[in-house]
Structure formats: structure tokens, C-alpha cells
Amino acid sequence: MIEFRNVSKTYTSILGRSVKAVEDFSLSVAAGEVLGVAGPNGAGKSTLIAMLLGYIKPTAGAITVGGKPPRAYVEDHGVGYLSELINIPPRWRADGALERYAVLSGVPEARLAASVDASVEKLGLEEHRKKSIKALSKGNLQRVGMAQALAEPADVFILDEPTHGLDPVWTQRFRDIVTGLRRPERAVILASHNLDELERLCDRVAIIDHGMLQRVVKTRVSGDDSAATTYRVCVASGAEKVSAAFPGAKAQGNGEFELAGVDLADLNRTLATLMLDGVVVTSIAPAHSALEREFREAVAR
Amino acid sequence: MEKARLIRYGRFQLQDFVIERVIFVVVLSALEIAAPMMAARSLPPAQRIVAAGSPLGAQVAVLFTTLILMAVLFCSQEIISRQRKGGFYRFIFAKAVNPVAFYGQLFLVHLVATVLLVCLLASIFSIVAAPVAVGHIAFLTAIAFILFGGIGFLASAFMRFDSIVVIGAFGVSALGKMAAAQYGGFAPKLANLLIPTDHLFALRPLIFGDPVHASDVAWVAGYGAAAIALALAGVRYRQLAD
Numbered sequence: 001m002i003e004f005r006n007v008s009k010t011y012t013s014i015l016g017r018s019v020k021a022v023e024d025f026s027l028s029v030a031a032g033e034v035l036g037v038a039g040p041n042g043a044g045k046s047t048l049i050a051m052l053l054g055y056i057k058p059t060a061g062a063i064t065v066g067g068k069p070p071r072a073y074v075e076d077h078g079v080g081y082l083s084e085l086i087n088i089p090p091r092w093r094a095d096g097a098l099e100r101y102a103v104l105s106g107v108p109e110a111r112l113a114a115s116v117d118a119s120v121e122k123l124g125l126e127e128h129r130k131k132s133i134k135a136l137s138k139g140n141l142q143r144v145g146m147a148q149a150l151a152e153p154a155d156v157f158i159l160d161e162p163t164h165g166l167d168p169v170w171t172q173r174f175r176d177i178v179t180g181l182r183r184p185e186r187a188v189i190l191a192s193h194n195l196d197e198l199e200r201l202c203d204r205v206a207i208i209d210h211g212m213l214q215r216v217v218k219t220r221v222s223g224d225d226s227a228a229t230t231y232r233v234c235v236a237s238g239a240e241k242v243s244a245a246f247p248g249a250k251a252q253g254n255g256e257f258e259l260a261g262v263d264l265a266d267l268n269r270t271l272a273t274l275m276l277d278g279v280v281v282t283s284i285a286p287a288h289s290a291l292e293r294e295f296r297e298a299v300a301r
Numbered sequence: 302m303e304k305a306r307l308i309r310y311g312r313f314q315l316q317d318f319v320i321e322r323v324i325f326v327v328v329l330s331a332l333e334i335a336a337p338m339m340a341a342r343s344l345p346p347a348q349r350i351v352a353a354g355s356p357l358g359a360q361v362a363v364l365f366t367t368l369i370l371m372a373v374l375f376c377s378q379e380i381i382s383r384q385r386k387g388g389f390y391r392f393i394f395a396k397a398v399n400p401v402a403f404y405g406q407l408f409l410v411h412l413v414a415t416v417l418l419v420c421l422l423a424s425i426f427s428i429v430a431a432p433v434a435v436g437h438i439a440f441l442t443a444i445a446f447i448l449f450g451g452i453g454f455l456a457s458a459f460m461r462f463d464s465i466v467v468i469g470a471f472g473v474s475a476l477g478k479m480a481a482a483q484y485g486g487f488a489p490k491l492a493n494l495l496i497p498t499d500h501l502f503a504l505r506p507l508i509f510g511d512p513v514h515a516s517d518v519a520w521v522a523g524y525g526a527a528a529i530a531l532a533l534a535g536v537r538y539r540q541l542a543d
Binding site: 050053054055056057074075076077078079080081083085087088089091100101103104105106109145148149152158 | 303306309310313317320321387388389390391392393394395396397398399540541542
């Protein structure tokens with residue numbers, strides 16, 4: 001669906017000073033996939049997205065979306081796009097902005113009002129719809145941006161820092177919305193600094209740094225990865241039995257243990273035995289996610 | 302499909318134009334037009350004749366020249382660069398929209414609305430003070446918009462501070478043409494490459510409804526149309542973002 005082939009982008013100032021924003025970047029995103037893009041500030045994420053939308057052109061290499069150059073694809077099909085900075089003329093009213101974007105998305109006149117109402121309701125903007133853009137808080141502005149992106153009946157969605165400025169309730173709702181965006185024919189690209197978010201929502205995460213693709217991490221934990229993972233196990237009762245069953249366990253207090261280098265299947269079997277023996281397990285989770293570990297390694301300087 | 306969307310979007314472009322540009326022009330025009338209008342009303346009806354050489358004609362010529370220039374300059378600038386500066390293009394051009402068609406339509410909306418605005422002001426002047434050639438004034442406004450707006454549109458497609466560039470370019474062209482006229486030989490021919498301010502000035506008789514040379518109209522409209530075409534080519538082949 002989306003393909004980057006040896007893409008580079010160099011910005012050159014009037015004084016001739018060059019900065020390589022993206023260097024020799026190659027990656028494919030399949031239809032039906034949700035790809036995360038992670039990287040430190042200035043890693044090149046926004047430049048990649050701007051090239052993918054055809055707003056800027058690569059200095060070298062090629063990008064195709066649905067087999068076409070990005071600009072041609074966007075002009076033919078449209079893309080659901082949420083930018084990191086929400087740039088909407090400050091004078092426009094929130095519902096007026098959604099109406100304009102809906103017209104450009106091809107919503108017929110007869111369904112225009114209903115479409116705006118649905119967007120407003122979906123993003124919880126009822127009490128803010130009559131406000132001008134400049135009167136909206138950061139979180140509400142983000143929701144207006146999201147509403148216009150979601151109104152696009154697109155096969156490609158590009159969401160850049162979508163939960164930036166959202167409160168915890170809307171962060172969670174947004175995650176549900178992105179989960180609902182999954183379709184077999186649709187590719188979703190999600191750029192975020194929030195690794196936990198990327199791990200929950202994406203199939204793979206591309207880690208970039210210094211404009212280069214450092215690695216691509218599959219977010220679904222496989223049995224092979226488990227031995228290298230440290231797990232955090234919490235119990236409500238029977239802590240002493242956990243210590244006895246796992247001699248290497250590090251007690252963290254309050255019934256919490258860190259178990260390093262344990263095979264996932266063995267861990268499950270032993271915990272099952274412990275539970276039958278009366279131990280009450282309240283949670284089990286990786287102490288550090290695989291993505292977090294990979295990210296730290298990839299951007300280590 | 303895309304064409305229909307854009308045509309429907311035209312009403313929002315017009316709405317923005319009215320709020321962002323028309324109100325300012327109307328307020329300034331009202332201030333400018335009030336005194337000459339009152340002066341004309343104080344004349345006996347027989348003397349309220351707007352023609353070249355008539356006492357009122359000189360006043361009206363200055364009034365409408367200033368008014369048209371002000372309206373055209375204010376209404377034609379930053380058509381593209383305002384979107385780019387504010388980053389407003391991002392959501393718009395993520396939709397299935399062709400930027401060339403979008404900006405082309407935006408230019409057209411500004412052109413038609415500016416002509417209608419000047420027509421309205423000229424009509425008010427005709428009704429309240431003395432009859433003027435509204436149709437000819439509308440035509441002059443359209444031609445002036447194509448030239449000023451076209452140059453502004455071109456500058457706007459490539460840089461942020463296009464207003465300053467346009468005013469500077471017109472100033473340099475006017476001075477360059479005056480200087481070239483004093484030299485003779487190849488200089489006046491070379492000066493033809495500059496913005497045709499002399500041909501635009503030659504269209505002033507339109508204010509009185511008098512005839513003008515078709516070649517002057519062709520120079521002004523042709524130069525402006527070429528600038529518009531180059532601006533649209535810039536939109537097509539240049540990056541949408543800075």
C-alpha cells in the first residue's frame with residue numbers, strides 16, 4: 001500500500017548549510033496494517049509524513065502510495081490526516097471548520113449537517129461546536145483535528161502525535177477510535193512519542209533516529225522473545241510462596257516481584273500451580289516492554 | 302467529483318473574502334468616497350457630469366483610481382502565502398483536492414468579488430452623487446486585478462512577503478519605464494519586460510466610459526494572465542510546504 005524506497009531528504013538553507021532530515025529510508029506498509037513510527041525529537045518523523053502527503057519532495061528515492069506518487073494518490077483518493085500541530089484559521093468556528101473539511105471530503109450537501117453532527121458527537125465537542133478555533137483548549141482543538149481526519153472515508157490514515165494534549169479519558173477513547181479504524185484495505189500510520197500507545201495499537205513500530213530507520217519492531221510478543229523479558233508479578237497473598245517458587249525473583253515490596261530471564265510457558269505453569277495453592281495473583285506484565293527495550297537500544301548514543 | 306466539491310467549497314472562500322478583506326475595503330472606501338460624494342451632491346444637477354475635463358471628472362478620476370488600486374491591492378495579496386504561512390493547507394490538501402484548482406478558484410473568487418465590490422461602490426456613487434460608467438469601471442477593476450493580482454499571485458506562490466514584493470516590483474517597473482523612455486534605442490524595448498504600468502495608466506479613460514486602445518488592454522491582461530499561469534505552474538511543481 002505504502003512504500004518508501006531509499007528515501008532521503010536534505011534541507012539546504014539560503015546560506016548553503018545542509019541538514020539531512022531523512023536518509024536512505026526504506027519501508028513498506030501493507031493494507032490492513034497499523035504501523036507505528038517512533039523516534040526522538042528531530043528524528044525525521046514529521047519530514048517523513050510531509051513527504052508521504054506530497055507536501056514536500058524527497059531529495060532522493062521514491063515514495064508510492066497505492067502504486068502512485070503521494071501527491072497524485074492524495075489528490076485522487078484523499079487521506080485521513082491529523083497533523084501534530086493543528087493549523088486551522090483561528091477565526092473559523094469549530095463546526096464551521098468541520099463543515100468545510102466535510103465538503104472537501106466529498107460529503108454530499110444533503111448529508112453535510114448530519115455528518116458534522118456525527119463528528120461533533122463522536123469527539124464530544126457538543127458544548128464547543130459554536131466556539132471559534134482560537135477559543136478552544138489544546139485538547140479540544142486536537143479533537144477538532146481528529147474529527148476532520150476521521151470524516152475522511154480514506155484507505156490511508158496518517159496520525160501524527162494524535163493524543164498530544166488530550167486528557168486521560170480522551171486518550172483512551174482515541175485508542176478505541178484507532179482500533180476501530182482497522183480495515184483489511186486500510187493502512188494506518190501512527191507517529192507518537194508514547195511507546196505504550198504504539199505498542200497497544202500497532203502491528204509494527206518503525207524506530208527512526210537521525211533520519212534513518214534504526215529497526216522495525218513487531219509489537220505482538222512471541223514465545224521466542226519471552227526469555228529476554230523481565231516480568232513484574234503482583235500478588236495479593238502468598239508472597240512467600242512466590243519467593244520459594246522463583247528463587248531468582250526480586251521482591252519489590254507490597255507483593256510485587258521482578259522475574260528476569262524466565263520462560264513465558266514456565267512462568268505460566270508455575271503461577272498456575274501457585275494459584276491452585278492459594279496464591280492470589282493480581283497482575284503480570286513485562287517490566288519493560290519489548291518496544292521500550294528496542295527503542296532504548298536503537299536510539300542509544 | 303472533485304470539481305463539484307471545489308465549486309461547493311467556493312462559498313466558504315467567498316465568506317472568508319468578505320470577512321477578511323471586504324469589510325476593511327468598504328470602511329476605507331466609505332471614508333474616501335464620502336467627501337467627493339457630498340461635494341458632487343452640492344452641485345446643481347446640470348453640473349453633475351463625470352467626463353474628462355469636467356470639474357467633477359478630475360475629482361472622480363482620482364477617487365476611482367485610488368479606490369480601484371486600494372481594493373485590488375488589498376484583495377489580491379497573499380492568496381497562497383497566507384495559507385502557507387498559517388499551515389492551513391495541511392488539512393485541506395490531505396483531502397482529494399488539486400491545489401492548482403483550489404488556488405485557481407480562490408483567485409477567481411477574489412477577482413469576481415472585488416469587481417462586484419467596486420461595482421457596488423460605483424453604483425452607490427452613481428445613485429447618490431453623479432452617474433459614472435459602472436460597467437467600464439468594473440472592466441478596469443477586472444483588468445487591474447488580473448495584473449496586480451496576477452503578479453501578487455505569482456509572488457505568493459513562491460514567497461511569504463509577497464505584498465512588499467508586489468509594491469516594490471510595481472515601483473521599480475514604473476521608474477524603469479520612465480528611465481528607459483529617456484534613453485531610446487534598445488532600452489524601451491527591454492522595458493517592455495517590466496510590469497506594464499504605462500499600459501495600465503493608459504486605461505484610466507475607462508473611468509469616464511471613454512474608449513481605450515485594445516493593445517493596452519491586451520498588454521495588461523496578457524501580462525497578468527502570464528503571471529497567473531506561472532503562479533499555477535509554481536503551485537503544481539513547487540512543494541506545497543515551505
